[in-house]
Amino acid sequence: MVSSPHEAMHRIFRQDPGLFARVTRRLGIPEFGTPISVTELPTDLSENHPVERRVDTLLEIKEAAGSYIVAVEAQGKPDECKHASWAWYMAFVNDKYKVPPVLLVICRDRKTADWAARPVKIGPPQWQGLALRPLVFGPDDIPLIETLDEATRDVPMTVLSAVLHARDRSVDATLKVLAAALRAMEARDPDNARVFAEFANQGLDKTEALKLWRQLLAAETSFFTSSLSQEIRDEGRAEGEVKALANYLxxxxxxxxxxxxDTDRDRITTCDNPDTLTHWIDRAITATSTAEVFTEDPADQEPGETQ
Incomplete structure (x- = not known):
């Protein structure tokens, strides 16, 4: 199954293809020029046989010096089978479009980034007929952006920085300046502000940083009229309902x-199931102790279970 961080890590390059050239400048490699035009190409690289090969994002970028194609792959963990797929992508794209391809791999953790960056030689030891050399963007390649000035100048780069450092404790500062930069961006470009806010939301999925990010957005939800803001509001209402039930009990x-x-109080205040709290409230009407409130009815127990 494709994960939300997976989608965010490659789709951001569709939203802002110039981000690729800006990142390469940071890395000190021979720099790619500023795009003049960009064409999004079909990501299906299959042939007319049962094996399906599909790259995450495929972009043809034209600059003053010529054109090249960037195949973007979001990689969540090392996978030795990927080397053969990536080699296929490069050969197929080069043959089909007659435009030199670049393989870009985006990784959220250092272990995967180190693995992906290894040059891979395909062929016997006596003579490797093909060498695969991915360009990798990982946490060590994109620094944390912690100043509002830098975040405002390049919102997509700041989103990428936040996603790649989602598990770093110091990511909080980046999220705060990103939220402020998006508020400024909304005034001049509300559509892109919404899109980049959602990319950050997707990219932070299943991390502790996601909670802070949602709190930052919830503070200014009038800026975002997307499904994300509605989701945040719905979560807020649900949390408020649970808290009210616990307080009433x-x-x-x-x-x-x-x-x-104290143990009983903690059990009540940490319960996040409104149905359970409602059941406890019903029991509290006749109960003489908290033990009776929490005791399960025989009818509620699994077969063979005893009290």
Missing amino acids: LHHLDRRGIPVS
Whole structure:
């Protein structure tokens, strides 16, 4: 299954193809020129036989010195089978479009980036007939962007920085300046502000940083009229409902004079299931202790389970 971070790491280059050239300048490799035009090409690299080969993003970029094609692959973990696929991509694209291709691999962790950056020689030891040399962007290649000035100058680069450093503790500063830069961007380009906000949301998926990012967006949701802002609002309403139920249950137990230990209080306040809290409230009407509130009905137990 394709993950949200996977999508964000390569689709951002579709949204802003010039980001590729800007990153190469940071890396000190022979620099690619500023694009004059960009054509998004079909990502299906299959032939007319059962094996399907599909690159994540494929862009033909024209600059003053000529044209080249960037095949962007988002890679979540080392996979030795990828080398053969990547070699196929490069040979197929070169043959089909007659334009020199570049393989760009985006990795969110250093282990995968180090693996992907290894040159791969294909062929017997006596004579390797093909050498694969990916260009890799990982956490060590894109620094954390921590100033509002830099974030405002290049929002896509800041999104990429946040995604690649999603698991770093110091990413909080980048998220804060990114949110501020997006607020400024919204005034002049609301559509792109929404798109890049959602790329960051996708790229931070399943990390601790996602919670902070949603809080930063929720503080200024009027800037974003997308499904993301609606999702944040819905989550806020759900959290508010759960909190209200927990508070009502504690208040009801207090009014009935039923002692609540610290352990019981923690169990109630950390419960995130409104149905469970409602069930406990119903029990609290007649219960004489918290043990009775939490005790399961025989009908609720699994077959063979005893109290």
